[in-house]
Amino acid sequence: ARPELLRADRPEMPEAAADWRARHGGDSHYAAAVEFARSLFPPGVSRTLLVIGDGHETRGSLLAAAREAALAGVRLHAL
Numbered sequence: 292a293r294p295e296l297l298r299a300d301r302p303e304m305p306e307a308a309a310d311w312r313a314r315h316g317g318d319s320h321y322a323a324a325v326e327f328a329r330s331l332f333p334p335g336v337s338r339t340l341l342v343i344g345d346g347h348e349t350r351g352s353l354l355a356a357a358r359e360a361a362l363a364g365v366r367l368h369a370l
Contacts, residue, residue: 295327319344322351325360325367338365 321342332338340360342353346369357367 318349319347320350321348321353322356325353325356325365329360329363329365332365338363340365340367342367342369344369 321344324342325340328340329338360367
């Protein structure tokens with residue numbers, strides 16, 4: 292439900308993943324994730340996002356966020 296940047300330099304322990312799910316629940320706010328990711332791009336770089344999820348959107352509008360991203364020159368892929 293709340294996008295955040297996760298560290299990729301250390302493996303996550305199963306207990307930590309379970310704790311994260313317990314704190315954040317199972318909501319999917321893909322629109323907020325796309326908006327957050329767009330803010331991470333520095334000026335003058337290629338902008339491509341990959342959204343990975345179960346496809347069940349529980350908050351926001353991914354379609355609206357994808358349209359805005361496209362207008363800003365961001366390529367969006369979903370898996």
